[in-house]
Amino acid sequence: MTALLIGNNRAAEMAGGPDGSTPDERRRAARGAQRLLWWARDGDVLLLPEAPDDAFADHVTGLTGTRRATLTVVTAALPPTGTLPDATVAAVRAALAGRTVDRVLPVYADTGVTDLVRRLGAERALPGWAFHAQGGSALVNSKAAFRAVAAGTGTPVAAGAVAGTPDAAGAAAAELLAAGHSAVLKVAFHSGGLGNEVLTTDPAVRPLGAHRAVVLPGPDAAREHTARHWSGLSSGGRHPVVVERYHPESVPVYAEFEIGDAGVVLSGHGEMLMDPMLDGETVPAALPPDLLDRLVGDGRRLCEAYHALGYRGTLSADAIVTPAGELLFTEANGRLTGSSHLHSVLAARLVGEPLRSRRVFLEKGAWRVPSFGAALDALERAGLAFDPATRTGVVLVGDRVPVDGTVVPCVIAPDRPAAHAVRRSLPALAAEPASAPAS
Amino acid sequence: MTALLIGNNRAAEMAGGPDGSTPDERRRAARGAQRLLWWARDGDVLLLPEAPDDAFADHVTGLTGTRRATLTVVTAALPPTGTLPDATVAAVRAALAGRTVDRVLPVYADTGVTDLVRRLGAERALPGWAFHAQGGSALVNSKAAFRAVAAGTGTPVAAGAVAGTPDAAGAAAAELLAAGHSAVLKVAFHSGGLGNEVLTTDPAVRPLGAHRAVVLPGPDAAREHTARHWSGLSSGGRHPVVVERYHPESVPVYAEFEIGDAGVVLSGHGEMLMDPMLDGETVPAALPPDLLDRLVGDGRRLCEAYHALGYRGTLSADAIVTPAGELLFTEANGRLTGSSHLHSVLAARLVGEPLRSRRVFLEKGAWRVPSFGAALDALERAGLAFDPATRTGVVLVGDRVPVDGTVVPCVIAPDRPAAHAVRRSLPALAAEPASAPAS
Structure with a gap:
């Protein structure tokens, strides 16, 4: 039983497009990708942008009970798009040393990953390979597609629209401001709230889960702002923009699932800590039972729609609980998230089922x-x-x-x-x- | 029981983007939109770019048994994108004269339609309104999304890829040519094969279902061609491009379904006549029973995936039968198609069930x-x-x-x-x- 773990956490669909990262950001991402070590079992091969230091690797494997000496780390650049060079494939093949890959676990199953998997002849080891090989990951990570699927499955979302033009986005934002609300503009592909910005007339509104709040005099200014920033919001015109009512001081929560051939299994749920950007989380989410039931139940129904499309892998259904106690879903992420290790490894393996x-x-x-x-x-x-x-x-x-x-x-x-x-x-x-x- | 029929057959998602049509093309589209008359029942309101002439309207209603005098035709421009002007909404409201809209039947349920429906307070009359209001129609009409869903549901498709970059598209096309095949490049949103072009090294290859065949010396030229035409192929960088093996002299067929809350119902199937572009069709498709079973069965499974997302309406699952007898699906269209009237009206109502x-x-x-x-x-x-x-x-x-x-x-x-x-x-x-x- 050999798994190939792929630390491609700079996939373009996680960050809205071509690589705009600085060397420092790339280094941070490379260290983040090392978290895949938590999933490693005896004999696994890890493809990472940077090898973990001994102390970290010993700490992780000491806790998971994996014999570190049995692991092989292949280091190679894992760029946001495109196929990997032959040398990288050869290095992975050498690390496998003739062993069959039984399981492939990437951070993000984009076509760079499916191409590597194909060249290794390991298609059957990546659940949903065929779906992902045809760009399916975009369908389960686009914030725009999410709103349609949520609406189509009766999953509650904030009032808003998916806007394909600056006019439509401006009109939707202006309508929200005219009604006395704030708006959040979301880039279709991004993570950690970095692609979100809040438009508001109220200087006291804090942008939780967004990189900034823009204080504007009113609806017309929202229209102008949206038009002026359309290129960035739409990733250079490549994707529609989500415009939603922003609910200040809401609590972000999520339920994470594993979607397999056999169905949808809850991995766990949690509550994000925003200060104002994502600063961590607590597991489990501390919600009243009825809200928790809906978080898990609605999240599961969403997963079932993605399951029907052919998606296989981790899916996080993200939501907020508004100050009024409403549960509204905000996005879905079909990839390993910043929370996955908490559920799949720390809770499931380090603590274990009884406790x-x-x-x-x-x-x-x-x-x-x-x-x-x-x-x-x-x-x-x-x-x-x-x-x-x-x-x-x-x-x-x-x-x-x-x-x-x-x-x-x-x-x-x-x-x-x-x-x-x-x-x-x-x-x-x-x-x-x-x-x-x-x- | 009053239906609102909307002849918006110039929706941008049917034609790959902003309006590039000539006045002549718009006029043709306007006449095509008049086919909605086939669906009209007593008391219905039709919103059309151009009113049908009396002779045509009498012919249609004479055959369907609809009392023509009970119909109201509202004429207004129905542009490819954007919301309709207040005057158009007011004209529709006046035509309704206080009657409740029980059913909305658009050619294409884009956000222009859902916005009109919302302003009329008729959301419940358009099946899947919430899904469509959040841009869901794009998910069931994109040729790129189709390939992922087909792969994810085990629906057979031609070898190929969904390419987000010119490099990826060029590599996929070059790979096909290097293997001795022809390739077809497909614009993500288009209809009638107008967004498709064939790349081939064989001058004898006819471009069926494509607007042209480009004869190239080999794989490298395919790469260059794809890079040079990337902007047009990707609708100005807005959408990924489908690159597939092109199977010359295949027979295009389809199965059309109605996707409702209760499930998926077959409307009928047919066989397209290409000469070399779409020139009509025959109903039913004359296929050997096993192929027909697979056309309908695989098409239905595809519909069930779209049903799970929340799509409601007509869906045509298009396929080809290759000279080798393979059935390969090519695209899905979630809208009234050029075939819908044959099944829903001519077969179902003019001929009727027994015959x-x-x-x-x-x-x-x-x-x-x-x-x-x-x-x-x-x-x-x-x-x-x-x-x-x-x-x-x-x-x-x-x-x-x-x-x-x-x-x-x-x-x-x-x-x-x-x-x-x-x-x-x-x-x-x-x-x-x-x-x-x-x-």
């Missing part, structure tokens, strides 16, 4: 540390390292030390207050001198 | 006539006018006399040879002087 429902996972912000090893030592000394006996403690899910001197901690605790208390204690820990050299 | 399966419908080419009335007279004199007693004869399904001096005849006969014999006899009939003045 999972009695644990809270808090992954919030970055923790500045002298080194990855120093962070682990500090956790050990404080008695906060993840303890397989109690199934509580801190796990370091990401290693960004070479980029910005931080690691990404996830606190696993019996409840939210305990998790937050541990999280708050971390900065002080790292201030202590590391007792061991950085590994 | 329908024992009749052949042949609609092939245009018939040059002095006037619509003269054509009817000629048919009467020759004993070829449709006879409700025998459920055979010629029906004039379209009136293009003011545009190009032709009508569109459909021959209904017991079998194909009889239908073709009648069709061949028509030009000679029209050569006779008309006995009555043009109505």
Whole structure:
């Protein structure tokens, strides 16, 4: 049983188009892609833009019980679009050393991935290969397509429109402002709220899940703004733009599913922390039972529509809970998300089934540390390292030390207050001198 | 029971983008839109770019049994995109004269239609209104989305790819030519094969269902051609391009369905006549039983995927039968098609259930006539006018006399040879002087 894990988290459809990233952003993405290590099992091959450092790899595999020495990491650039060079395919083939690929797990199953899989003769190892090979991933990640599918399946969404022209987008935004609401404009393909901007007449409105709020005098200005920024909003005219009523101070939540041939299985749900951009999350989402039922039930129905199309893989149905208590779905993401490791690995494998429902996972912000090893030592000394006996403690899910001197901690605790208390204690820990050299 | 029939057959998503039509093309489209008269029942309101002439309207309603005097025709420009002016909405409202709209039947349910429907407060009268209001029609008409859905549902398609970049399209076309095949490049949104072109190294290859065949020396030239024409192929970079193996001398067939809340119902199937562009069709498709079963069965499965998304309305699953006897699906069209009247009206209502399966419908080419009335007279004199007693004869399904001096005849006969014999006899009939003045 050999899996090929592909860390292509810079796929163009995740970022709205051609590669506009800076070297620093690419480096951050490369470190983020290393999270795939959490899924690795004995004998797997990882294709990553940058190899994980030993300390991180040891930490992850130590917790998952994977024998690190059995893993092979192939490093290669994984550009946002296009097919991979022969040398990369050859390197993967060499790493496989004649073994059959039984499973392919990419971050994003675009045609770059399906082409690689085809060249490896591993089509059957990627669920939904045929769908993805014909560009299907766009259908399950476009925010524009999402609104149609949501409307078509009776999934509640914010009032709004999918606009193919600046006129239509401007009219929709103006209508919302004229009705006394704020509007959010969404680029069809983007992630983490980076493609969203809020238009509002109210300077007090905070742009949660959007990169900015633009304060405008009124509807006409919204029309002008939309026309002026149309090229960026539509990714150079390539995609329609979503215009929705923006509900200030809503709580973003999601339910994540695995869509397989046999059907749709809930992986878990969570609640995003926005400050004002995405800053982490807590799992599970703490919602009243009726809202939680609808989050999971409506999310599942959405998944069933994507299942009918032929999509296979992870799907996150994202929603907000408005201050009025309305549950409104905002987008769907058919890919490994920034939450997938929490459900598929930390909850399912590190904590495991009997205790999972009695644990809270808090992954919030970055923790500045002298080194990855120093962070682990500090956790050990404080008695906060993840303890397989109690199934509580801190796990370091990401290693960004070479980029910005931080690691990404996830606190696993019996409840939210305990998790937050541990999280708050971390900065002080790292201030202590590391007792061991950085590994 | 009042229906609103909307003749918007110039919707941008049917033609690949903004309005590039000439006045002559617009006039032709306007005459084509008059075919909606076939669906009209007592009391209905028709919104058309051009009112039908009396002779045509009398012919149609005489055959369908609709009392023509109960119909109201509102004429207004129906542009390819955008919302309709207030004056048009007011005119429709005036024509309704307070009656509730129970059913809306557009040619194409784009957001121009859903906006009109909303302003009339008739959302519940348009099946799938919510889906269409969020741009859903694009999902069921894009040739690119089709390939993903077909692959995802196990529907057989020609080898090929959905290409988001000139490089990807060029590589796919070059690969096909290098393998000794021809390729067809398809614009994502277009109709009647007008957005398709064949690339081939063989000058003998005829472009059936494509506007031209480009003879090239080899794969590299295919790459260059694709790059050079990328802007047109991608509608100015707005949509991906489909690149498929082209199977010369294949027979185009289709199965058409009605997708309703309750499920998917077959309307009928047919066989297109290409000469080399679409020149008409015969109903039913004359295929061996196993191929026909697959056409209908695979077409239905495709419909079920679109049904799951929330699409409601007519859906035509188009396919080809290759000379090798392979059935390969080529596109899906979620709209009233050029065939819909044959199934929904001529077969279902003029011929009716008991005899329908024992009749052949042949609609092939245009018939040059002095006037619509003269054509009817000629048919009467020759004993070829449709006879409700025998459920055979010629029906004039379209009136293009003011545009190009032709009508569109459909021959209904017991079998194909009889239908073709009648069709061949028509030009000679029209050569006779008309006995009555043009109505």
